[in-house]
Amino acid sequence: MMSLRQLQYLVAVADHLHFRRAAEACNVSQPALSAQIQQLEENLGAQLVERSQRKVILSPIGREVVARARRLLTDVEALQSSVQEQAPPLSGTLRLGVIPTVGPYVLPALMPRVRTEFPRVSLYLREEKTAELIAQLRAGQLDLILLALPVAGNDLQSVALFDDPFVLVMPVGHELTERQEVCEADLVDRQLLLLDDGHCLRDQALQVCALSGAPHVADFSATSLNTLVQMVANGLGLTLMPTLALDVEVRAESGLEFRRFEDPQPSRQIGLLWRRSSARKEDFHAFAETIRRQLRSARSASPARSA
Numbered sequence: 001m002m003s004l005r006q007l008q009y010l011v012a013v014a015d016h017l018h019f020r021r022a023a024e025a026c027n028v029s030q031p032a033l034s035a036q037i038q039q040l041e042e043n044l045g046a047q048l049v050e051r052s053q054r055k056v057i058l059s060p061i062g063r064e065v066v067a068r069a070r071r072l073l074t075d076v077e078a079l080q081s082s083v084q085e086q087a088p089p090l091s092g093t094l095r096l097g098v099i100p101t102v103g104p105y106v107l108p109a110l111m112p113r114v115r116t117e118f119p120r121v122s123l124y125l126r127e128e129k130t131a132e133l134i135a136q137l138r139a140g141q142l143d144l145i146l147l148a149l150p151v152a153g154n155d156l157q158s159v160a161l162f163d164d165p166f167v168l169v170m171p172v173g174h175e176l177t178e179r180q181e182v183c184e185a186d187l188v189d190r191q192l193l194l195l196d197d198g199h200c201l202r203d204q205a206l207q208v209c210a211l212s213g214a215p216h217v218a219d220f221s222a223t224s225l226n227t228l229v230q231m232v233a234n235g236l237g238l239t240l241m242p243t244l245a246l247d248v249e250v251r252a253e254s255g256l257e258f259r260r261f262e263d264p265q266p267s268r269q270i271g272l273l274w275r276r277s278s279a280r281k282e283d284f285h286a287f288a289e290t291i292r293r294q295l296r297s298a299r300s301a302s303p304a305r306s307a
Helices: 004-016 019-026 030-044 060-085 103-117 130-138 200-212 225-233 243-249 281-301
Strands: 049-051 056-058 092-098 121-127 144-149 156-171 191-193 238-242 256-260 267-275
Touching (some): 004 056, 004 130, 019 130, 056 060, 092 103, 092 130, 130 156, 130 267, 144 200, 200 238, 200 267, 225 238, 225 243, 225 256
Parallel strands (some): 092 121, 092 144
Antiparallel strands (some): 049 056, 144 267, 156 238, 156 256
16 A cells, blocks of 8 residues: 555655655655655556656656655645644644744744643644755645745745845955945945855845846855855955844954944844645734744844844
């Protein structure tokens, strides 16, 4: 008999058209995922996936099985959710995805509050880039995502949490530190350092750059905000950073300063995202309120955030 896990793996392969990335999304080894797909094909007596060294293609019957598997997995999720609805608020398992430019700056302080307010919940975390998290959400591997909005898709629903303004980060003593505030025009002809492709923060920063006309985006990029600030501190350029990250990344001993932009300040909107079909909407709104309370406490205690 086929298993739900085998169907989940098949859907992941259909989403990624790549066995390694599908295995990473399912948090299993590639050989284990491949073996389960092969077992599913043997059980059904049909080839579902055409394999080659360069690409993965679903067979015609494979596409049909994937479509049916998606509906079946959605029904199973609805069954689980209907049972969880009868339980106390935010109890059971909650699988939360978070983007790398939010997680390190929200989760460490948030987790103790969640454990206190919702002692019955078991929270599992996964940090990935936006596109990967959304794929996992749609595949039923995640329940909820904390990320930058908006996200397109009629099958998804979101709630905004807060606006996160961008600031310009530069080495101590840089000529722009003489200003109280900066504007987009100050980016013209500056060497700008950004995160690498796939990070939504890079796309948002490029939108700010477009307002300035012609900044010079460096040929090299970083995989994390921490790497970015080290590059800036070493005089390699300037960077845009969300206010959310300032307390961690721009400390007194970091050799960095920041300046806010003139109003209207460029910013990103952070929120929660879930499948519209989920029956746990009340839980997700309760979780959103917990995040808001934690952020209000953090802002009141942080001069950098409240300035």
